[in-house]
Amino acid sequence: MSTVFQVLAFVGMSYGWFTWFVWKRKKHMDHMLGMISGMAMGMMIGLITGLLFGAVYQGDLYTSTIWGMILAGSLGFLFGVPLSILCTIEGTLSGIMAGMMGAMLGEMVPADKVKPLLFLFLLFYTAILLLLTKLIVSRGGQDAETKKWVFSIHNPILPAALLVGVFFWYQSIPFAFHIxxxxxxxxxxxxxxxxxxxxxxxxxxxxxxxxxxxxxxxxxxxxxxxxxxxxxxxxxxxxxxxxxxxxxxxxxxxxxxxxxxxxxxxxxxxxxxxxxxxxxxxxxxxxxxxxxxxxxx
The missing domain is CATH 2.60.40.420 (Cupredoxins -  blue copper proteins)
Incomplete structure (x- = not known):
């Protein structure tokens, strides 16, 4: 599988899981936590996808910017709709802005520097999802289902294992696009x-x-x-x-x-x-x- 496909698949699966996780617990979340989650998701997905499209369509900043804005803005909008109007606005605007910035990075960064920069974005994205998950769980009550989740998410081995897994997965990719x-x-x-x-x-x-x-x-x-x-x-x-x-x-x-x-x-x-x-x-x-x-x- 190509580099672009693998990275987009990782972002898509993690986005889908976290969105399902947040929607299921929206009754226990206040507006501020929802806005933070929407803004973080839109911003990180925008930077990652914008950088990818900026590298693939290097020399065509218009196309890479449009794709980055549409994809990240749409995902930010979708994430926030069931939560609140403010979360929807934050997620959409953050995705659009970050998609623009990521596309400009992909256009300006030398081809051999795209891989390490993309790795930092993906690692940061994963770490943010883990931190937000722990924060949401800590405010979500103590029913039986939550207790099981708290037992796993508060185990320091889990986030460390996930981050290490992301590291080895990324290193295994035959970094192979657009030079x-x-x-x-x-x-x-x-x-x-x-x-x-x-x-x-x-x-x-x-x-x-x-x-x-x-x-x-x-x-x-x-x-x-x-x-x-x-x-x-x-x-x-x-x-x-x-x-x-x-x-x-x-x-x-x-x-x-x-x-x-x-x-x-x-x-x-x-x-x-x-x-x-x-x-x-x-x-x-x-x-x-x-x-x-x-x-x-």
């Missing part, structure tokens, strides 16, 4: 690195119709290559790697080869949207995990 930076010319530049035996990133997003320079660098200990089956929708404009084709490269394939420490480049342009797989054609490398995808938006 597109402005080059010195009018071209977009995609940086792809090969190691033994994987690509970084393994998933790339490029805007269709934009001339894009793919820079393929081999940081592994053995030779690697990059082959993209392009059909007729991807036009190859220039390439620096034409003498190592394994006897099967045709006009419809983008192929780059690099020995350890070497770099190869190709300038291409997609005429239509679509998703294409790329892989290393050297025997055994694809089977060892050297595969990825390029999506033209």
């Amino acid at each position: 597109i930076e402005k080059g010195e010319t009018t071209l977009e530049v995609v940086k792809l690195v090969a190691v033994d035996f994987s690509y970084k990133p393994s998933e790339i997003y490029i805007k269709k119709g934009t001339p894009t320079k793919v820079t393929f660098k081999n940081e592994g200990n053995v030779e690697h290559d990059f082959e993209l089956v392009s059909d007729e929708d991807i036009l190859i404009q220039t390439t620096s790697s034409t003498n190592h084709q394994h006897g099967k490269t045709a006009a419809k394939k983008v192929h780059l080869h690099a020995k350890p420490g070497e770099t190869a480049t190709v300038v291409l342009k997609a005429t239509a949207a679509g998703t294409y797989q790329f892989y290393c054609t050297i025997p055994g490398h694809k089977e060892s995990g050297m595969v990825g995808r390029i999506t033209f938006l």
Whole structure:
């Protein structure tokens, strides 16, 4: 699964659980606690989704801002509707504002800094949910159901385990989206690195119709290559790697080869949207995990 999908799935599931938890206990919550919860949810979800969309649609701040505002603002609105008008307003406005800020961060932050910043947002988001849950439980009375919940939520092992779980889950993601930076010319530049035996990133997003320079660098200990089956929708404009084709490269394939420490480049342009797989054609490398995808938006 892609980085974007996994992060959005985590945010969606945690949002759904916390919303259900709050709605079930709304009779025990005062307006202030509801407003704080709505504002926190809208703000953190806006920052996370805005940063994601800002990175994916880097260079198109309008699109990333609109998506961040709509998603976070809608979730903030939905969270607050059953609680109160004030909570609804707080959640909606916080989501809209944070979606804008997150999109601007995604646009401005260098591609290699997106991963650590997103990790901080996700960890902070999880910690806030745990703190709000404990606060709501402490004000929710002492019926039998609440006692069971208090027994678990007040156990210090639970929040620590959840935070550690988020850490290891995030580190396991093959951080693989959108590494597109402005080059010195009018071209977009995609940086792809090969190691033994994987690509970084393994998933790339490029805007269709934009001339894009793919820079393929081999940081592994053995030779690697990059082959993209392009059909007729991807036009190859220039390439620096034409003498190592394994006897099967045709006009419809983008192929780059690099020995350890070497770099190869190709300038291409997609005429239509679509998703294409790329892989290393050297025997055994694809089977060892050297595969990825390029999506033209």
